[in-house]
Amino acid sequence: MSETGSTELELADWRTKIDAIDEQIVKLISERAAAATAIGEIKHRSGLAVYEPQREQNVFDHVKRVNPGPLPDQEMQHIYERLIDVMRSLQKKR
Template identity: 35%
Template sequence: MESEKIRSEDNSSDDSDTRIAEFRNAIDAIDEKLLGLINERLGFALEIGKAKALKGAQILDSAREYHVLDHVTNLNNGPISKNALHQIFKQIMAASREIQKAHRVSYLGPEATFSHIAAMNHFGRTVSFIPQPGIPDVFNDVEKGSSHYGVVPIENSIEGTVNNTLDLLFESDLKICAEKYQPISHDLLSADGVLKDIRVIYSHLQVFP
């Protein structure tokens, strides 16, 4: 009986391996179709880029990108989540912009700031992101043409209106072409996690207004 049980378990394992292999082969076939469709889409995007260049239009069209996200969201019946769907299409649209024209985006640095996160969420991860030490540096980088776009905070739920940004917008010829709502949170991190052992806290000034 024991040997029959072992053979039964072995057969079950073999069946599972076979099914996994079949599913993976099916996924590979779908991936090949997806690759062809993505490249076909990029081909049309390239032609749109040429048409935009002829009439002097900007490559980034935020209204169009929001329309694409709304369109695919309305078509989605799952199981993919809305967030995952948006991330995929944001990367596809970022690749479309890059094939039309390579972009550099300045943002209020350093890396991993909320401005950096907002920039990546808006532009995707295929563009070149340039961290700047201050908001005036972002404006200056875009004004002199070193970057195509700049991402700066204009208001947040903790500090309120960012007056430096508003002043520079008033003084500069640059215009707002898109906005991004980025959730903000701050967390207390500790090596051992024991609150009573914490004596000194190092933090951004916004945490203690």
């Protein structure tokens, strides 16, 4: 096989792997969103604030503690900052 052909096959293999990983990530994000929605209902029912900065800090600390790499903790936190931002908006939307 030509080198271009084998490079394309190699890329296609890794991209198939990434697509499969993305399916799992999307399912897990959706599960997280359902849990955040349930928490949002409890907060509204109890008159509690949606935004809980201390809890968010605990989530960042936990995520960094379990981060296996290769992403640096700071990059993982950036991803979580965006994720939590979306979860907060979801709780506010009702």
